[in-house]
Amino acid sequence: MSTDFQQARVALGARMRELRTESGLSGRALALRLGWPQSKVSKVETGRQSPTAADAVAWAEAVGRPDAGAELVGRLRTLETQYRSWRRQLAGGVRPVQEAHAAQGRRTKDRRSFDPTLVPGLLQTADYAREVLTRYTRIHLSVRDVEAAVTARMERKLALRDGARSFHFLVWEGALVSRLCPPAVLADQLEALVPLLARVNVRLGIVPFDADLAVPAGVGFSIHDGALVITESWHAEMWLDDPSDVALHLRAWEALEESAVYGPAAHRVIARAGQALRRSR
Structure with missing residues (x-):
């Protein structure tokens, strides 16, 4: 995996974690609000999993910062534009x-x-x-x-x-x-x-x-x-x-x-x- 890509994904996860902590929610509480396994919240925040655009918007709304949804999606789009896995691209x-x-x-x-x-x-x-x-x-x-x-x-x-x-x-x-x-x-x-x-x-x-x-x-x-x-x-x-x-x-x-x-x-x-x-x- 591209080092630049991974660094960008880690930075995105860190920003999402920052939004969660600013809201006062624990990882478990956010997972319950989103209907996700707690492990998914952890993987997204630590850069081990990329969120989808829908995930990013839902995250922003769940932490009470719907205005941050566009920012998160923008970061995600930049990340995806730079690094396009063949598995994703060839799915269709x-x-x-x-x-x-x-x-x-x-x-x-x-x-x-x-x-x-x-x-x-x-x-x-x-x-x-x-x-x-x-x-x-x-x-x-x-x-x-x-x-x-x-x-x-x-x-x-x-x-x-x-x-x-x-x-x-x-x-x-x-x-x-x-x-x-x-x-x-x-x-x-x-x-x-x-x-x-x-x-x-x-x-x-x-x-x-x-x-x-x-x-x-x-x-x-x-x-x-x-x-x-x-x-x-x-x-x-x-x-x-x-x-x-x-x-x-x-x-x-x-x-x-x-x-x-x-x-x-x-x-x-x-x-x-x-x-x-x-x-x-």
């Missing part, structure tokens, strides 16, 4: 996640991203996206709506046609050779990348295996209008808008960009991946 299937990213994409005018393991979602073919999303269902026990998610991802790609937006992708060479799909699907995906090398509002840089790296490749992330970073781990996705977090990722992106190749040089790396694929078939 994969498509809602794609739609959330599509909504953010419509707000973004300038996007920069780095992908070390996958072809970026906005550059994926439908078949490649299908294979990738299907593989994630092996570990995330969610609704199996892969086809709907593929459709949503393809709809997101339409943003690339908007000349008023700019996209700058950095892709580690490993993403071009990772066997996350059948060879024929990967071959088609590699071919689909080549026309992007000549697009005006889309820059595609490849970080080759033999490049001198200023920083380790690390994890993937995207930067939106220099104000929001979206990154993820196996268990959660983080949406970070703290200026220091954004600045850190900008420095990482700029360091990785120094190692990228473009145009004909990038084409040669893609072709090299294609040749290796053909030799192995």
